[in-house]
Amino acid sequence: MFHSFRHTFITKSRSHGVELGLLQEVVGHEKFESGITRRYTHSYPLKALLTVVDNIQY
Numbered sequence: 001m002f003h004s005f006r007h008t009f010i011t012k013s014r015s016h017g018v019e020l021g022l023l024q025e026v027v028g029h030e031k032f033e034s035g036i037t038r039r040y041t042h043s044y045p046l047k048a049l050l051t052v053v054d055n056i057q058y
Contacts, residue, residue, distance in 0.1 A: 006027060009027070009056060010023065010027060012056050013026075013052055013055065013056060016055050016056070018051075018052050018055055021044070022044055022048060022049060022051070022052050023052055025043060025044050025049060026049050026052045026053065
């Protein structure tokens, strides 16, 4: 059941133009589309991640 919420959240986030790296961090997915830079990328600050959650309107 909760997996369907995850799909909805990701779909809505992407349709609102949320940056992929931010979204991946919020939902716990590996940041895979950034190539070698993923090794050097630290976690995003919480304030940046909140924009992902705040962007969704149900």
